Amino acid sequence: MPDDLINVSYIVSAILFILGIKMLGSASTAVRGNRISSLGMLVAVIVTLTKGGLDYHYIIIGLIIGSVIGLVAAKKVQMTGMPELVALFNGFGGLASLLVGWSEFEKGGEGNWFLYSVICIAILIGGITFTGSLVAYLKLSGKVGGNAVVFPFQKFINLLVMLSAVLIGLILIIPNNVFENGAALVWALIFLALLVGVLGVIPIGGGDMPVVIALLNSFSGLGAAAAGFVINNTVLVVAGCLVGASGLILSIIMCKAMNRSLANVLFGGFGTSSSSSGTQVEGEMKALSVEDSYYVLEAAQSVVFVPGYGMAVAQAQHVVKELSEILERNGAEVRHAVHPVAGRMPGHMNVLLAEADVPYEQLCEMEEVNAIMPTVDVAIVIGANDVVNPAAIEDEDSPIWGMPIINVHQAKSVFVLKRGQGAGYSGIINTLFFRENCRMIYGDAKATISGIVSQFDE
Amino acid sequence: MEIILLLFIFVLAAFLGFELISKVPSQLHTPLMSGSNAISGITIVGALIASGQTDANFSKWLGLAALILATVNVVGGYFVTDRMLSMFKTKKQK
Known part of the structure; x- marks a missing residue:
C-alpha cells in the first residue's frame, strides 16, 4: 500500500480511537465505544502489515503467541482479579514501548539528536511503566504485602537514581558518543529506568494502587507516543498521547474522590504511620451472632x-x-x-x-x-x-x-x-x-x- | 519539519485527551482505564515494523519480544474490557 494511503488509514484509526474513548465515558455507549476503538486498532495493524518490505515470519509468530496469551488471560480472570490484570497488561505495554525504542537504537545508522532523545524517553517511560505496574500487580494480588515500604534517605536515593538516568540519557544524545560505547550506556539506562519504576511504587500503600495504575496507564500512553516519535509514526503519537492525557485526568479525578492531591499520593508515604494516628477511642467493639x-x-x-x-x-x-x-x-x-x-x-x-x-x-x-x-x-x-x-x-x-x-x-x-x-x-x-x-x-x-x-x- | 508536525499533533492530541475525560461516572472508571490501557497497546504498530525487518539481528529479536508483549496488551485489554462492560449491558436490558 502506498505511504499516503497508509497515513490516511491511520487518520481513520485515530478517529475511531477518539470516538471510542468518548463513548467509553457513558454507560449506554460504553460497549460500542470499546468495540469501535478495537476496530481502530485492527485498522492500524492491518494497514501497517501492508507496508512493503516486511518479513512476515516473526510477525506471525509474535501475533499468534501474544493473542493466545492475551485471550486466555482475559477469559480466565475472575472479576475480582480485574485490577491486577489491568496492571499487568499495562506493564506489558510499557515494556513493549521500551523494546521498540531499544530495537531502533540497535539498528544503528545515522540519527540526529532528536531521534536519540525520543529513544531515551521511550526507554525511560517504558521501563518505569513496566516495573511500576509489576509492583502494583504484586501488591494488588497480595503476592507481596500492601504496606508502603519506606527506608532512610529514600527520597534522596530515588532522586539520585532518576538524575543518573537522565544524565545517561543526555550523554547518549550528544553526537559522536553514541557509536563508541552506546550499547553499554543503553543497558545502564534500561536498568536505571526499571529501578525507578520499582523505587517509585514501593513507598505507596496498597490502598492507593488504583491511582498508581491510572497514572501508569497514562505513562504507558506517553511511552507509546515516544515510540511513535522514534519511528516517525502519526497514529502512535496520537493514540499514545490521548491515553497519556486521559489517564492523567482519570488519576486526578480519583485523587479528588479521596480528597488528596496527586503529589500526596505519590510522595506522601501514606499507610505507614498506622500507630501514630491512633487517637484515643472510647467504647469497645461489640460482636453479634x-x-x-x-x-x-x-x-x-x-x-x-x-x-x-x-x-x-x-x-x-x-x-x-x-x-x-x-x-x-x-x-x-x-x-x-x-x-x-x-x-x-x-x-x-x-x-x-x-x-x-x-x-x-x-x-x-x-x-x-x-x-x-x-x-x-x-x-x-x-x-x-x-x-x-x-x-x-x-x-x-x-x-x-x-x-x-x-x-x-x-x-x-x-x-x-x-x-x-x-x-x-x-x-x-x-x-x-x-x-x-x-x-x-x-x-x-x-x-x-x-x-x-x-x-x-x- | 516532520518533527514539528508530529509535535504539533502531540500537543493537539493532549488537549483532546483532557477534554474527552471530564464527566465520567465513577462506575465506568475501571472499564475506561482498562479500555484506554488497550489503546496504549498501539505501540504494537512499532513492534510490527521492528519485528518485520528483513535482516535477522538483535534488533529484530527485540522487535519480536515487543510484538508479543504489545499483542497481549491489545488483545487481552480489549477482551477484558468487553467482558466487564457486557455485564453492565445485560442488566440494562432487563
Whole structure:
C-alpha cells in the first residue's frame, strides 16, 4: 500500500480511537465505544502489515503467541482479579514501548539528536511503566504485602537514581558518543529506568494502587507516543498521547474522590504511620451472632449494603444479591451504596455487583445515600473500612481527614462484616467499630451472609 | 519539519485527551482505564515494523519480544474490557 494511503488509514484509526474513548465515558455507549476503538486498532495493524518490505515470519509468530496469551488471560480472570490484570497488561505495554525504542537504537545508522532523545524517553517511560505496574500487580494480588515500604534517605536515593538516568540519557544524545560505547550506556539506562519504576511504587500503600495504575496507564500512553516519535509514526503519537492525557485526568479525578492531591499520593508515604494516628477511642467493639442479626434484619424497613474490597476477596457478591432479594420480598427497601474509591479500583464494586445481576436502580452513589442515611434501619458494611470511617469527618488529626465517606454511622444500626479485629488496608483505626449503634459480625463475609440467608429460609 | 508536525499533533492530541475525560461516572472508571490501557497497546504498530525487518539481528529479536508483549496488551485489554462492560449491558436490558 502506498505511504499516503497508509497515513490516511491511520487518520481513520485515530478517529475511531477518539470516538471510542468518548463513548467509553457513558454507560449506554460504553460497549460500542470499546468495540469501535478495537476496530481502530485492527485498522492500524492491518494497514501497517501492508507496508512493503516486511518479513512476515516473526510477525506471525509474535501475533499468534501474544493473542493466545492475551485471550486466555482475559477469559480466565475472575472479576475480582480485574485490577491486577489491568496492571499487568499495562506493564506489558510499557515494556513493549521500551523494546521498540531499544530495537531502533540497535539498528544503528545515522540519527540526529532528536531521534536519540525520543529513544531515551521511550526507554525511560517504558521501563518505569513496566516495573511500576509489576509492583502494583504484586501488591494488588497480595503476592507481596500492601504496606508502603519506606527506608532512610529514600527520597534522596530515588532522586539520585532518576538524575543518573537522565544524565545517561543526555550523554547518549550528544553526537559522536553514541557509536563508541552506546550499547553499554543503553543497558545502564534500561536498568536505571526499571529501578525507578520499582523505587517509585514501593513507598505507596496498597490502598492507593488504583491511582498508581491510572497514572501508569497514562505513562504507558506517553511511552507509546515516544515510540511513535522514534519511528516517525502519526497514529502512535496520537493514540499514545490521548491515553497519556486521559489517564492523567482519570488519576486526578480519583485523587479528588479521596480528597488528596496527586503529589500526596505519590510522595506522601501514606499507610505507614498506622500507630501514630491512633487517637484515643472510647467504647469497645461489640460482636453479634448471625442469628441475632437475622432478627434485626427481619424487622428492617430500609437496608443499605456498603461493599468494599472484602466483598471481592470473599466472592460474596452473589450471596449479597440473594440476601437483598429476600429482604425485598420481606418488604424492605434495599440499596447498594458504592463509594467512589471502594475496592482496589474505582468502579470495581459496580462491576462485581453487575456481575451478580444487582438491578441498576439499587446502586446508589455516595451523596444520594448519605442524604437518606438517618432513615436507614440497617447499614451492612461488607469488607469496607476506610470509606465508612467517621474519623474522616470528625478527627482532624486523622490521615484520612477530609475524605468524603458514606455516613453509615448515622444509620439506626450498622453491621460490619469483617474477618478479624485488625485495622483496614490503610492501617487506620476505624472509630465506627466502637460506636453504640455498631455491631461486628466476624467471619468470612460469604459464609456470614449465606448464614443469614438460610435463617430466612427456615 | 516532520518533527514539528508530529509535535504539533502531540500537543493537539493532549488537549483532546483532557477534554474527552471530564464527566465520567465513577462506575465506568475501571472499564475506561482498562479500555484506554488497550489503546496504549498501539505501540504494537512499532513492534510490527521492528519485528518485520528483513535482516535477522538483535534488533529484530527485540522487535519480536515487543510484538508479543504489545499483542497481549491489545488483545487481552480489549477482551477484558468487553467482558466487564457486557455485564453492565445485560442488566440494562432487563
